[in-house]
Amino acid sequence: MSVSVAVVGVGSFGRNHLRVYRDLPKADLVAFVDAEEEVRARLSAEYSVPAFATVEELFASGLKIDAASVCVPTVHHAAVAEKLLSAGIDTLIEKPIASTLAEADALIALAEKHGRVLQVGHLERFNPAVTAAFSHLNRPMFFEAHRLSIFTPRSLDVDVVLDLMIHDLDVVLSLVPSPVREVRAVGLPVLSRKTDIANVRLEFENGCVANFTASRVSTERVRKLRFFQPHQYLSLDFARQDLFLIDVTAAASLTPAQLEAVFAAHQQQLDLQHPTPGLSLNKLPTEPGEPLKLELEAFLHAVETREAPRVTGLQGRNALALALEINAAIAEHGERAGLL
Template sequence: MIRVGVIGTGYMGENHVRIYSEMEDVKLFGISDPNVSRARELADRYETKPFADHRKMFEKLELDAVSIAAPTTLHYPIALDALRAGVDVLVEKPIADSIENAAAMIESAEETDRHLMVGHIERFNPAVLKLKEIIDSGALGKIVSISARRVGPYNPRIRDVGVILDIGVHDIDIISYLYGMKVNQVYAVAGSDIHSFEDHASIHLRLNHAYSGLVETNWLTPHKIRQLTAVGLKGVAYLDYLEQSVELHDDGWIRKARVEKSEPLKKELSHFIRCTRDGTCPKPSGEEGKHALEVAMAAIRSYTEERMVEI
């Protein structure tokens, strides 16, 4: 039996609580949130223990693993508390609010011999997994360009970061994942019209000095769009994150890939629990989460300083 806790009970945190409570061989031991009434409400609903302070939860309960779904600025101190308590950690993306804090989290995980996984949920989207399989099989030939469009209306609960760190980082990570390469150059154009941070951005990525990536993201579009296009020498793939679909076009055919739809977060948490149980290293790792953060921070620096940024 894997004993888990959840820190942060907002929209995403509640989903972690729900899924853990439904998993076999997993016991949701406790949840923590400074909003005591919210923590108690969820604790009553899911028959677990509420805590206002996550440190008290670590003191009172013997946990094997914890999800951190608190605001980004709190990821670093909470993760260090959890790792030092001997608990495996799944932290929601982005890994931290600074590259230095991300590096310290990774170092702490190594020192305590605990797992640190970053919750880049689109890695577990069945359509992304199918497209990765197609690309790796060579069916599209050499991939030369991957572009993503992640736009939609603004969610008022997002106050501590801009659109690049909130949702643009998803596609930054996925483009790197699909290529199997790190980003080495970033150029971004962005602006702020309805938010204190940037609320729209076009992010140009260069990988391995030869491959192209493009992320368009904003909080200004009245309807949600989550799409990606991969261009290869033998064909083009069109992916829809929301529909969990992949369509392949070449000079002779239009084909729809067979994708078994499922809830990405459930797949993500199952992977995390399996790694805790088996002692295997989870993916995305802390290093992968740190790279996505480095690229996102470089994009912010690029549009601020109006120049290309090397990574």
């Protein structure tokens, strides 16, 4: 059975939803919505599907729609998703779920009221390296995340925390079974009017600590997460979909900094026994795949089976709540430092 799907908003990322849906056997791409007339004409011809200027025009067409992706700017997420859910359409909303917690709560309640699937597009949850990391968890106690990008005019309706860092916030929240106890953050606008670079330190109730750095004004593109747990250190590269494990079998007294130096010096020797006595360095197996394809396949599976999606509306709300708390901490720091 195929699921009739539509995409609302076909900007740079929405077009990827069009592409992937078109190629998925379980998806029947039947329409898309976009406000730009030239975009509608061009992509309608390319994908051989009708295009509409508004969700209301889509509904008026009488086309059967089972599910839809919402890929409009964040400020419009709630308004668009509300119309879809109210019409009985299962909905995937690109991250973040909404602009405010009130909007997120309303969407979660609406999905429950109408018995609809509500999935949030936290793409990195479907990264093969993240999937592999879950099977190696053993009380992680320290995380370090770096997500750096070269500046582009895309997504300037939100700051770097809601644009980039929220990916890593969601992943770490999924890996740490404990509430956040303390948030410390600093951030600055550089090339836009919103925060373009931020550094955050979180402490969880169970004692775990996580450091995050996100920048959209970098000279390089970096997507990495590293975490330490008893006698182990794992390094995850989102872009390469690699997961490395340093296992401390006899040298448990090494500090995190020493382990980091060992990893940097020998990361090219992944298939060999680690030269330092008591340490082994291995590249863990991952199943390569395009995260967006895996995400949309999971969404369609939830639509078909009525199971809870891998990234629920509540989990999307939790990531948004933490991102907004971080932004409040950045604003408070800016006031104290006389930057605002």
